[in-house]
Amino acid sequence: MASSENRWWWIASITIVTCSLVGGIWGPRTGLAAASEQDEIRNNLRRFSKILSLIEDQYAGEFDPEKAVFNGAIPVMLQRLDPHSQFFSPEAFKQLRDDQKGQYAGVGMQIQHRNGRTVVMFPFPKTPAYRVGLRPGDIIAEVNGETTEGLNTTEVAKRLRGPAGTTVRIGIERRGIEDLIEVEVTRARIPRRSVPVSFFLKPRVGFIRIDTFNEKTGQELDSALEKLGEGKLEGLILDLRGNRGGLLSQGVYVSGKFIERGQTVVSHHGRSSTERVYKAQTGNGNVLYPMVVMVNCDSASASEIVAGALQDHDRALIIGTNTFGKGLVQTVYPMSQSSGLALTTARYYTPSGRLIQRRYDNLSLYSYYASPCSQQYEPATDQVRLTDKGRTVYGGGGITPDFKLEDQKFNDFQTKLRRNYAFTNFAQEYTLARPNLAPGWEPDENTIAIFQKFLEKEKIVFATTDLIENESFIKRFVKREIYVSAYDLDEGNKVYYRLDPDVQKALGILPAARSLLEDGERVVAKR
Incomplete structure (x- = not known):
């Protein structure tokens, strides 16, 4: 049975959470109405405390009050507000802070x-x-x-x-x-590197991937651009696919690296919070080159801030699928016992005034998170806005790309290889037998023959036609895993993205991105 001291810490946590929520829902009041609301809160807390004590004392089975509060009462209360407000246990809050610190x-x-x-x-x-x-x-x-x-x-x-x-x-x-x-x-x-990959896809055309936005992202982006020699770049692919966001400050910094100083990056306001506008602090220093930003249905929050700002200011073309549509601002409140509360306090808007957040009313939590990546998903287009150069863009459902790509789909044979971890296991065996693999190694017909024997040994059923029809796919993933095993993850990632068909498509629209910088209306006319 938990001690009385612990029990009252849980109740105190709920008191703090409840007070925070009331402040967010009702805002400041005075007089009898405020007193009445406070009386109701205290009465509800007494009821909750009585129920918790009764369960703890009389329940027939094992009862963990901490789990009941952290995994039950508080999360359910927050879920009634929106999909992103949440309470962090001490362990989860420490993980959050580690992620943010990088x-x-x-x-x-x-x-x-x-x-x-x-x-x-x-x-x-x-x-x-x-x-x-x-x-x-x-x-x-x-x-x-x-x-x-x-x-x-x-x-x-x-x-x-x-x-x-x-x-x-x-x-x-x-x-x-x-x-x-x-x-x-x-x-x-x-x-925790948030910018794990940066290299030249071809002479003077760089590729940078940002996995998340933590406290180190701005520094890492600066280092990546310096390594690429930003002043001599003739094009840049910025990959935000699968990036679910992170710190707002870093999303603002990244956006500000590519637009003019003083231009708006994002704004947010809520019922109880006044509007705040974030602008580019340093700007691009008049260093301009064509840019293409890659996004998908898992690009969310700070990723959408970056994509939205660069799209609204006609600084880059966006390619991929519609983004997630997470435009709610969470303010993180540290609480007692090293726990924390992330409470939605405002909504994000792009420079043109587009709301990033999509609707979540009348949706289960599962449907909300699964919808953007489903084939049936259609983003909202009811908010129509214009970019700086007059292009039409839409709000209320994430960021709609300028050039749409279908998600890469794996066929049955490709799925079988991945589910059986064929590439990782083959790479381990291959590199153990060849510990001094020469730099620049390339898979050839002999490699495919060795891979075929490996599949037979592992009893992975296939037809000869499977190997023939999927040869480029096999070479891409074999090369990536062998580079990871023989060299390191950085080399493997360069191989993976260099051979990514969608990255090649992004390269293909760099000329359109150049036209956008020079003459926005001409690009609109061609679309």
């Missing part, structure tokens, strides 16, 4: 639950896990001498993490090696 203490690898085992997807370059030789496909069998059998990925990750400078012993199983391999790894501060 670093954590650990060994530096991404793991995945696969067929009941915890498998290394890849070690991050220049991290402790990379330096001790952990490889994609390694199975984490033990941590500090204790088996990982029966543990999920989160539980294994918690055992691997710890203060920087401490050590952890990891026992791994590796294909082709019978004995358990044991390594001792010294934990360190691991950066």
Whole structure:
């Protein structure tokens, strides 16, 4: 049974949450109406406390009051408001802050639950896990001498993490090696790179991918542009696909790097918050080059702020599918016991006045999150606005791209290969047998023949025509995984994006992006 002290901390948490929500819903009042509302709040809290105490004392089964509050009462209350207001337990709030800071203490690898085992997807370059030789496909069998059998990925990750400078012993199983391999790894501060990839797709045409918007994003973007030699660029592809957002300040900074100083990036206002306008602080310094921004249905929040600002100011063309449509501002309130509340306090609007947020009334939480990526989804087009050069754009349902792409679909054979982790497992075997793979390695017909024998050994059923019809697909994914295994994740990612068909399509509209910079009306006429 929980102590009375703990019980009253939970009630206090709900009191703070409730007061915050009332402030958001009703706003400041005075006189008898305010007193009446406060009396009603206190009465409701007394009822809740009485019910919680009764359940704790009399319920027939096991009862966890902390779980009932954190996973039950508070989330349900917030879900009645909107899909994005949420309460963070101390553990979840710490994870949120680590994500925002762009670093954590650990060994530096991404793991995945696969067929009941915890498998290394890849070690991050220049991290402790990379330096001790952990490889994609390694199975984490033990941590500090204790088996990982029966543990999920989160539980294994918690055992691997710890203060920087401490050590952890990891026992791994590796294909082709019978004995358990044991390594001792010294934990360190691991950066969560938000700009993991930047390189030249072709001479003077750069590619930059932004995965998320954390406290380091602006610095990382500056470094990427400096590495590419921004002043000499003749084109840039900015990839925001799958980027679900992050810190507003970083979304504003990224947008401000490409538009003129003083131009509006985004504004927000709510029922109880006055309008606030965010403008480009530094600007592009008159450095202009054609830009194409890639988005998809998982591009949300800060990603939509960037895409919307660059589209409204005719600075870039947007290619992909309609974005998610998450334009609600969450203010994060730290609370007692290291917990936190993310409460929706306003809505985002693009420079032309478009509302980014799509409707969420009369939708289940599942439908709300699944809808943008469904084939039946049709974004709202009732809000019609104009860009700086007079192009028509739409609001109320995310950002509509200038050039639409169909999501890449995998056929049955491709899906089978991915579900069986054929590329990762093949790459591990291939590179173990060839530890000194020469830089610039390319898959050829001999590689496909070796891959065919591997599929036969793994009992993955296929027809000869499958290999012939999917040869370019196989070479793309084999090359990516072999580069990750033989070199590092950075090299593998460059291969992956360079061979991405959608990136090639984005390259193809750079001439239209150049025309947009020179003459917006001419581009409109051609569309």
